[in-house]
Amino acid sequence: MVDQPLWEQIGSSFVQHYYAVFDSERENLGAIYIDSSCLTWEGQQYQGKTAIVDKLKSLPFSKIAHNITAQDHQPTPDCCILSMVVGQLRADDDPIMGFHQSFLLKNINDAWVCTNDMFRLAIHNFG
Amino acid sequence: MACNKEVWQDLGEGFVQEYYSRFDNTNRMELGNLYSPEACLTWEGSPYQGREAIASKLASLPFKTIKHIITEQDFQPTIDGCILIMVFGQLKVDDDPPMAFHQVFMLKSQNCAWACTNDVFRLGIHNIPV
Secondary structure (H helix, E strand, C coil), rough: CCCHHHHHHHHHHHHHHHHHHHHHHHHHHHHEEEEEEEEEEEEEEEEEEHHHHHHHCCCCCCCCCEEEEEEEEEECCCCEEEEEEEEEECCCCCCCCCEEEEEEEEEEEEEEEEEEEEEEEEEHHCC | CCCCCCHHHHHHHHHHHHHHHHHHHHCCCCHHHHHHEEEEEEECCCEEEEHHHHHHHHHHHCCCCEEEEEEEEEEECCCCCCEEEEEEEEECCCCCCCCEEHHHEEEECCCCCCCCEEEEEEEHHCCCCC
16 A cells, blocks of 8 residues: 655645535635635635635535545645645536636644635636 | 736746746756756646656657647745746647646745746646536
8 A cells, every 4th residue: 555645645635624614614614724824716815814714605606516636735845735626616506617726735833724725717728 | 007016926927927938939948947956746647856857757748839828827925935826728739629727836936046846737628527
């Protein structure tokens, strides 16, 4: 059995947790962000845990399901973890859409938090 | 009225422009110079460690011509003073149909120059609904 590098274990656990919480109770995502976190959501910037959670809570759908098709994780020189996710999502009864999301995770006080988050729907790829 | 872009956005845009210009318009041998010595690249799920391995991978990609068209790019500063970049676009290789791609870069200032320490590339094919 091949052991996954630590950053892959942490990255994939984070990704699993993030989308599980997002799809069930996204108002609880605040715990993974800190006051200096940044989110770029479809090109709009949100700064800090409160603004980020407010944005995610205000997204206009009742239900959502994410399906991850690929995820990549790398360690960074400052001991953070960079994770890139590619997948599909379905909001309410809308058609399935592709999405891309990147996270930067940092260990602060023995907990891995998300300091940077960038999300885009895949529609931008088809010009 | 001048639009005041953040410094990280300027630096990020400059890097993205240079990266794809070298990628599309040269034999890609000089792409390695954009990376730090210990940089990581994940190319379609395969990892490459270090500037030499990365340069070698990129120079050996099996096509004659390639063109990238960037449709969106996002930039963020990180707590440790790095710059995180996410790029979306399409690419056309030789006579193949255009394909979507998605790439993430992290830049760090080392020895008074910005270098890429992390690079993750994937084609957008994973998003097409089954």
